[in-house]
Amino acid sequence: MGDLAKDINSKFENNRVKAMLNIIYTANWITSCQNEFFKDYAISPQQYNILRILKGANQALNVQTIKDRMLERSPNATRLMDKLCAKNYIQRFPSDYDRRVVNITITQDGLDLLNSIPVDFNKSLLKNLNEAEAETLSNLLDKMR
Known part of the structure; x- marks a missing residue:
């Protein structure tokens, strides 16, 4: 399982800062994975x-x-x-x-x-989340926006 603090070798002043940086870091990771996937097409x-x-x-x-x-x-x-x-x-x-x-x-x-x-090409990106966790994450992102 990932750990943002270890991945970027950083400490955060609070959980809101950590969450924001984690969203940006994760979005870039998803983009990178998708760019690599679509190269074949x-x-x-x-x-x-x-x-x-x-x-x-x-x-x-x-x-x-x-x-x-x-x-x-x-x-x-x-x-x-x-x-x-x-x-x-x-x-x-x-x-x-x-x-x-x-x-x-x-x-x-x-x-x-x-x-x-494949219609499920993003499935591996979400493999560490169960359905309930995915729903919670989606709801929290909706709430943030």
């Missing part, structure tokens, strides 16, 4: 998130709606979509009503990629 976790959003919507979405639904708000979402478009995982087309709006759909190649990724 030649996409980033953020690109996976965009594909997941489009698949779940089951309809075309405009860029702003996708940005609003992303887990990690990214100012470079358009660049991420450019890369997905270049790989033929998404398709862009102009709105019929507003030429400033671009709509995005997931392609069959994008669906095939999503279907090749």
Whole structure:
């Protein structure tokens, strides 16, 4: 089991400071694990998130709606979509009503990629928590926000 104080060789002035640093440290650890996992699929976790959003919507979405639904708000979402478009995982087309709006759909190649990724790829990240602990953690994070 991890111990933040040992991992970063530090002491904390109180438990709130320790909790905040632990959240940041853990978020970076999760990001690192996910970046490594998605290398095999030649996409980033953020690109996976965009594909997941489009698949779940089951309809075309405009860029702003996708940005609003992303887990990690990214100012470079358009660049991420450019890369997905270049790989033929998404398709862009102009709105019929507003030429400033671009709509995005997931392609069959994008669906095939999503279907090749195990749905439980994050399971190992949570292996040390039972269901009750995971619920408590989730509730505490919700309360914090």
